[in-house]
Amino acid sequence: MGIFPKFIYKVKTNEKLVALTFDDGPHPLFTTELLDLFKEKGIKATFFVTGSGIKKHQKIVIRMITEGHELGNHSYSHKNLIFKKKSTIRNEIKKTDVLLRGLGVKGDIHFRPPFGRILFVASSVLASLNKKVIMWNVPTKDFKENDPNVILKRIYKRIKPGSIMVLHDSGIERHGKKIDRKATINAVKVLIDELPKKGYKFRTVSELINN
Ligand SMILES: [Zn+2]
Numbered sequence: 001m002g003i004f005p006k007f008i009y010k011v012k013t014n015e016k017l018v019a020l021t022f023d024d025g026p027h028p029l030f031t032t033e034l035l036d037l038f039k040e041k042g043i044k045a046t047f048f049v050t051g052s053g054i055k056k057h058q059k060i061v062i063r064m065i066t067e068g069h070e071l072g073n074h075s076y077s078h079k080n081l082i083f084k085k086k087s088t089i090r091n092e093i094k095k096t097d098v099l100l101r102g103l104g105v106k107g108d109i110h111f112r113p114p115f116g117r118i119l120f121v122a123s124s125v126l127a128s129l130n131k132k133v134i135m136w137n138v139p140t141k142d143f144k145e146n147d148p149n150v151i152l153k154r155i156y157k158r159i160k161p162g163s164i165m166v167l168h169d170s171g172i173e174r175h176g177k178k179i180d181r182k183a184t185i186n187a188v189k190v191l192i193d194e195l196p197k198k199g200y201k202f203r204t205v206s207e208l209i210n211n
Pocket residue numbers: 023024074078113114115
């Protein structure tokens with residue numbers, strides 16, 4: 001066991017397989033809309049949820065599992081883990097795993113760090129927990145975008161076989177400003193029609209890793 005966990009930004013494949021990943025959920029409105037879209041098109045995605053979100057929206061997480069999506073660990077409280085103690089980090093990760101297992105998640109539970117940031121302490125904790133850290137090679141900055149076309153443009157520019165896209169189905173409420181992911185939803189609506197026309201198929205992160 002190494003000191004560093006395995007970081008995955010993309011996967012090597014000759015097939016046009018890609019993974020849609022969503023952070024920060026579940027959100028009662030936006031996640032549900034996404035799940036409806038995916039159900040209609042038979043698409044599987046990967047949701048990196050927070051432990052506190054699981055507690056608030058258990059039914060949505062159960063729906064994700066039932067409908068074949070992959071669940072990942074996005075920490076418990078979505079704090080920046082950079083300056084935290086080992087025990088705090090371990091607790092953030094383990095508590096969220098326990099909640100996911102309790103709802104029936106089987107197999108590996110991958111980790112995505114809050115804010116995409118990790119340093120040495122968190123690295124060693126993740127390695128000791130045998131976690132893969134799932135990053136991305138297609139950033140979208142959807143959380144600060146109101147125009148779905150800008151999000152789509154960013155995706156089309158970077159997408160290639162084995163790509164991992166990162167989007168957000170919820171967010172952290174700041175200064176009482178309501179979370180709005182309409183742009184993300186509208187971009188996804190177009191994306192799930194357009195990428196298959198270019199020959200791409202959607203896979204969960206674990207399916208992509210094991211392709
Ligand atoms: Zn996040």
